[in-house]
Amino acid sequence: MEYRRLGGSELRVSVIGLGTLAMGGQAYGAADDGDSIGTIRRAVDLGINFIDTSDNYGFGRAEELVGQAIRRRRDDVVVATKGGTPWDDQGRATIDCSAAAITEAAEASLRRLGTDWIDLYQIHVPDLETPYEETVRALERLKEAGKIRYTGLSNFWVEELDAWLAVDGVVANQMPYNLLHRDIEAELLPYCRQRGVGVIAYTPLLMGMFTGRISPETVFGQGDHRASYPQFQGRPLRDSLRLVSRLQPLAADLGLTMAQLALSWVVSRPGVTCAIPGARSPEQIEENAMAGERVLGEEVIQRVDRLQVDTQVETPRTIPMKVVEVKEWAGRRLAILEVGVKVAVPPDTRTGDVIGMDIVTGRVSQLGGE
Numbered sequence: 001m002e003y004r005r006l007g008g009s010e011l012r013v014s015v016i017g018l019g020t021l022a023m024g025g026q027a028y029g030a031a032d033d034g035d036s037i038g039t040i041r042r043a044v045d046l047g048i049n050f051i052d053t054s055d056n057y058g059f060g061r062a063e064e065l066v067g068q069a070i071r072r073r074r075d076d077v078v079v080a081t082k083g084g085t086p087w088d089d090q091g092r093a094t095i096d097c098s099a100a101a102i103t104e105a106a107e108a109s110l111r112r113l114g115t116d117w118i119d120l121y122q123i124h125v126p127d128l129e130t131p132y133e134e135t136v137r138a139l140e141r142l143k144e145a146g147k148i149r150y151t152g153l154s155n156f157w158v159e160e161l162d163a164w165l166a167v168d169g170v171v172a173n174q175m176p177y178n179l180l181h182r183d184i185e186a187e188l189l190p191y192c193r194q195r196g197v198g199v200i201a202y203t204p205l206l207m208g209m210f211t212g213r214i215s216p217e218t219v220f221g222q223g224d225h226r227a228s229y230p231q232f233q234g235r236p237l238r239d240s241l242r243l244v245s246r247l248q249p250l251a252a253d254l255g256l257t258m259a260q261l262a263l264s265w266v267v268s269r270p271g272v273t274c275a276i277p278g279a280r281s282p283e284q285i286e287e288n289a290m291a292g293e294r295v296l297g298e299e300v301i302q303r304v305d306r307l308q309v310d311t312q313v314e315t316p317r318t319i320p321m322k323v324v325e326v327k328e329w330a331g332r333r334l335a336i337l338e339v340g341v342k343v344a345v346p347p348d349t350r351t352g353d354v355i356g357m358d359i360v361t362g363r364v365s366q367l368g369g370e
């Protein structure tokens with residue numbers, strides 16, 4: 001396994017980490033706790049030392065499982081979690097990075113993880129209503145108390161990251177990156193390299209698309225968000241699978257599986273520190289971990305890129321979302337969407353409007369009213 005320094009920190013992380021979103025038992029449907037714990041332990045046995053979780057994965061369940069799995073091996077693991085997206089009794093999420101909310105969230109994460117410190121505490125998404133200075137002060141206090149070692153961000157595009165860095169440093173930014181979602185290449189990756197910010201690639205397998213195990217006949221289980229994700233429907237799915245079938249011979253030539261090629265490609269891109277593929281079973285993490293042994297050369301990367309360009313995959317990314325509340329803040333109009341996300345919207349947006357949200361960048365476009 002290859003290890004890299006995370007941004008300007010003293011943390012050395014495995015290039016293949018482990019994501020625990022599916023273990024929360026919500027986003028990908030039901031999860032088996034025994035399998036989840038076995039997967040985390042197997043990951044650590046294989047040299048994966050970077051485990052990514054979040055307070056809202058299964059409303060705390062994923063953090064509890066991470067805590068149980070690493071209890072006896074805490075020093076072998078770099079634990080990364082996230083906060084800033086609290087939820088209410090009905091499971092309705094919101095975005096809140098106020099000092100009180102972040103402090104409470106970090107304390108709750110520590111309890112669920114059963115640990116005295118979090119190695120990397122990440123702000124899950126930018127909060128458009130809380131000044132970054134306020135959040136930074138809360139994070140500083142947590143650092144001074146020894147409760148978090150380093151801070152990171154997630155889903156901060158260049159504009160937001162630049163604004164954050166004007167207030168405080170961070171060691172990493174966690175962003176979507178895979179063979180079809182390459183938005184970070186244009187500006188964010190070069191910017192992070194220049195500013196010494198590590199980049200953690202999430203959804204590196206495009207939710208399992210690039211494993212070779214998805215087919216048009218795949219039926220996603222109850223509660224699995226892929227059932228309504230545009231890339232997993234109709235023509236975009238067929239296109240994506242055509243790309244997979246064209247990449248598979250190349251993977252075989254290199255002695256890799258499709259998942260390993262997809263992951264090696266991600267961690268071979270300049271500026272990417274590590275990838276955090278999710279896994280549901282020890283077998284999946286065993287396969288994924290092997291990608292950490294194989295950084296790809298420029299020639300292979302170019303072959304992958306050429307195949308991708310030639311295949312012309314349709315990548316639909318906008319999903320309709322209802323606006324449940326609008327408000328003005330600091331001269332901007334903000335909308336709360338039905339899933340609790342808070343976004344900046346054009347001035348004429350009203351409650352009840354349905355707007356389009358890009359599921360990769362979180363940016364919105366106007367679709368029309370009711």
Ligand SMILES: NC(=O)c1ccc[n+]([C@@H]2O[C@H](COP(=O)([O-])OP(=O)(O)OC[C@H]3O[C@@H](n4cnc5c(N)ncnc54)[C@H](OP(=O)(O)O)[C@@H]3O)[C@@H](O)[C@H]2O)c1
Binds near residue numbers: 019155202213
């Ligand atoms: N910061 C953020 O906003 C954010 C957002 C999303 C995710 N994340 C983080 O990034 C991590 C990765 O994203 P993700 O889990 O959504 O997507 P992903 O890593 O692209 O795909 C994970 C899914 O692919 C399938 N899979 C993985 N390895 C496989 C293998 N070797 N063979 C066959 N199937 C395999 C599994 O699903 P099936 O077995 O069910 O097919 C697994 O749940 C998350 O776990 C989370 O920690 C962060």
